[in-house]
Amino acid sequence: MVVVASPDYLALHGVPSTPSDLARHRGIGWTFPRINGAWPFRARDRIAKTVPPASVRASDGEASRLPALGGAGLARLALFHVGPDIEAGRLVPVLEGFNPGDREDIHAVYVGQGGPLRARVRAFIDFLAVHIRIGDPMLRRLRGGQWRVRPES
Numbered sequence: 001m002v003v004v005a006s007p008d009y010l011a012l013h014g015v016p017s018t019p020s021d022l023a024r025h026r027g028i029g030w031t032f033p034r035i036n037g038a039w040p041f042r043a044r045d046r047i048a049k050t051v052p053p054a055s056v057r058a059s060d061g062e063a064s065r066l067p068a069l070g071g072a073g074l075a076r077l078a079l080f081h082v083g084p085d086i087e088a089g090r091l092v093p094v095l096e097g098f099n100p101g102d103r104e105d106i107h108a109v110y111v112g113q114g115g116p117l118r119a120r121v122r123a124f125i126d127f128l129a130v131h132i133r134i135g136d137p138m139l140r141r142l143r144g145g146q147w148r149v150r151p152e153s
Contacts, residue, residue, distance in 0.1 A: 001076055001077065001078055001079070001099070001102050001103065002076070002077065002078075002079055002082065002086075002093050002096070002099065003039065003074055003075070003076045003093065003094050003095050003099075004068055004074070004075055004076075004077065004082050004085070004086065004091040004092060004093055004094065005068060005071075005073065005074045005075070005091065005092060005094060006068060006069055006070070006071045006090065006091060006092070007089065007090075007092055008071040009026075009068075009071040009072070009073065009074070010092060010094070012071070013025055013026070015092075015094055016074070016094055016095060017095075018095075018098070019039075019041040019043070019048065019050045019095060019098055020050070022039075022050050022052040022074070023050075023052070023053070025052055025053075025073065025074055026052070026053060026054075026055035026056075026072065026073030026074065027039075027051075027052030027053060027054045027055065027073050027074050027075070027076075028054065028055070028056045028057070028058060028064045028067050028068055028072060028073050028074065028075040029052075029054030029056070029057045029058075030057060030058065030059070030064075031057045031058060031059045032059060038050065038051050039051070039052065039076045040100045040102060041095065041098040041099070041100060042098050042099065042100045042101075043098065047100050052073075052074060054073075055072060055073050056072045056073060061077050061078060061081040062081065064077055064081075065077060065081050065082055065085070068082075068091060069085065069090055069091065074094065078103070087148060108125050108128055110125070
């Protein structure tokens with residue numbers, strides 16, 4: 001997970017240097033109630049949660065990514081959503097020194113007709129579990145200020 005914003009947003013509103021700075025920024029929040037909107041940050045030896053004011057709300061990662069690209073505010077998203085945008089310079093990571101290192105889970109959901117799971121669905125889920133690995137990407141800052149997303153070794 002990473003907090004990102006567009007270069008235009010950061011040029012207009014400034015770059016937050018601590019999680020407490022988020023109170024003066026616009027966030028991209030969530031529409032569904034099970035997510036309370038609090039963003040975790042590492043503060044010394046504990047995790048502190050901050051709720052940035054939401055100027056836009058979205059229901060999924062891709063729907064949050066698009067307003068972030070458009071300069072609507074800061075978004076906290078999984079690297080598999082925003083990694084290519086970070087590498088291309090369309091989004092910029094912020095507050096990385098406070099990143100707690102949490103990850104976004106991916107789930108395969110099958111809505112069937114009830115009863116036992118069909119063999120072909122079970123085989124497909126087993127295939128996904130073995131062959132589909134997003135990995136644990138990490139951000140790395142290069143000389144010159146560019147960012148690279150690379151799988152964790």
